Amino acid sequence: MISIDNKLYIRDIDTYIDPFFPVERAIITHGHADHARAGHKHVLCTPETSEIMKIRYGENCASSFQTIKYGHSVKIGKIRVTLYPAAHILGSAQVLLETPKHRIVVTGDYKTILDRHLDPFEVVPCDLLITEATFGLPIFKFNKPEMEIERLLDNISKHRENTFLIGAYSLGKAQRIIWLLREAGFSDDIFVHGSMDKLCDFYQSKGIRLGTLRKATLDNKKDFKGKIIVAPPSALKDRWSRRFENITRCYASGWMQVKQRAKQSQIEIPLVISDHSDWNELTNTIKQTGAQKVWITHGREDALKYWCEKNGIQAEPLSLQHRDEINEL
């Protein structure tokens, strides 16, 4: 048996997965700030994640990086570690910890629906599945993102005098939205907030076509009529957004499934586009891995735990802090 505790510490190899504090050895599932922190000594992750961490935290954010591609393994002591695509953002990985007799999968954040700009999610059979549950309630059933983009474009064509400000996380969501817009044939220049242009460049360098992007600066005010600006969610309420006129606030997130939530955040066009699994994806993944035991790292764990137990699967919430629904406006 591999011994792992509720802080995702693997004693046998003195290694943490996505720790919140600086450690000797860390495996990092993906580059979001609530998973990847600066200051670890040795970091194991995908090549993309290491690049993202260096872009965000600087070249020296860890003493050393060891990178492995999807499907590749390294052996640490008795444990073989393999990374599999999690289809959450570029470079996001599930971690398989394996001995001949025991398999543990830590999903990190993931989605299973096909997202053609990322490697597709793979189901990894295991004994213990350590999953997220950000959208772990049956009310979360996400439509095809293309439908959401279509609704946005339809709205833009009807209100050319407005400026469409889309809130989307700087890493992952912003690039996905831009990519989806390009796929839908939107060829106008897209304006981006200063905090995301490096990450957009990074995505472009990996062959993900985002088209012509310009910085959202005030050099020419009239430029923004009928245009799209992509900015981190926090900027939607910030002074930053007040510089633009006739703003229509949009927000791309799974949270937007709930109208009352959108209303609370004064969002006029909610785009229900998520990089996390919805209820069906979560429950299907649990079934498909064949896990007899499920740990739930963060999210709406009550419902998922209940569902697991009803289906004869042992389940335990870990309630990892710092990872609850802070991601609101």
Added chain:
Amino acid sequence: MKAFSNLLSDLILTSSRNRKLSLLEQYFSSTPDPDRGYALAALTGSLNFKNIKASFFKNLIKEKQDEHLFDLSYDYVGDLAETISLLWDQEKSGDMPRLSSLFENLKKAKTDELNNYIINILNISTSDQRWAFIKLFTGGLRIGVSSRLVKQALANYGNVNLDQIEKIWHGLHFPYINLFSWLENKGSKPKISIYDIFHPMMLAHPVVMEKDLAAANPKDFIAEYKWDGIRVQIVSHSEGCRLYSRTGDEVSKSFPEIIKTIQGNFVLDGELLAGINNDPKSFNDLQQRLNKKAPSEKFIKKNPCFIKVYDVLFFNGDDLRDKTLIERKKVLNSYFSTKKSPMFLSETIDFKDWRFLDKIRDISNKQIHEGVMIKSVSSPYIAGRPRGKWFKWKRNPKNVDAIIMYAQRGHGKRSSFYSDYTFGVYNKEKELVPIGKAYSGFTDEELNRLDKFVRTKTINRFGPVREVEKTLVVEIAFDEMSLSNRHKSGIALRFPRFKRIRWDKPTNEVETLEQIRKSFLE
């Protein structure tokens, strides 16, 4: 139904008042009769289905979805219609009926057909349409649109005054054909019999500090006590008398002895109070009566009521609403020159300056009044809350420290936030007992912090209720404390709300139940 569900979806996501108004106007101009009339009724809360209530939909969804998962979802979303609309899958496509035929079909359907008809609607609708559909039955749309805003949109649409619409509103019936035809200049203004309807009341603005009155000259105002009962409108004519509450609900049945006695041709405005001979008792005493929809004679004798009258809208067929308050008071004075029990004239308070009133409003510690009303002598009787005419100056609230015990998520605007708090104090047995519940008085920022406190300090869950660590002290403001055998603590607070959150105050410094009973009840 499609247009209506689009309208609701657009409205809930629009925060600008002007954009809401223009969405409504657009809808009224582009939707034919009678559908827009049905929509108008739904938007103003005037629709009432006797046989279909929220529980009907709860039962339907519980057949499709595990009950516990439904409860967790509902708790999270905080809006029944939205929860069900998200949990229900669209099973087939089909044409949604028009709003009007939907209503007529529901009205005509026999009990055994109703189930299937509604299930079919839910099956063919999109999530947005289901949401709008269910909202029709669950009372209160919670989309950030008040009836008044809808009436304002009507006024804009017809280029008339909002007041003109308010004055006839309660005499109109859906689907409001004659209203729309008047607004579109195709017909005359609907004629309303003044004795058949409730007339929207005139309301006051609160005075928070004396300086709110600085610009006003005391000579231009009269003052009255602000009675602690319920506001009623007395509509009386040869056929009988009716009592309406502030919101226009008829409450006559609860007060048969009063409506039996009143005679005359008038519409009066006043306060219903517990007690006899113009001597009011506490609101708590009145509460006993309000709880009984059909009181027995014995119960009425034990709990008598009367009315203090302070205004008149119509008298012997004359509309006095455009007259000044002084003129209306003259009519009342002469009417009350002879005894009219159980109605009495509400007395005015002589005063020279605001400082005097400031003292008066706090003077009595009995529960008969909750402050003073200040009314401009020249004010006509205007429906709604016009600026600068009437003011209410409440007594200063009392304060007590208490410890947060339980929390529950809010609804509507606050859905998903833990915003409803039960708080308590220690009794003699060193047991923490609840003394009240509060939902307001904190800022959005404080709410975020409170919400976080609840999420991280939960020690127990009872369905939607979370029990939290007993570590957080809050200062609660309230209007009145009274004895109550409904609560374990034996006391009840009137209108408790947060005054301050004492993040740093240790719980052992909170006064005990015995101490607060002593200071507020003895």
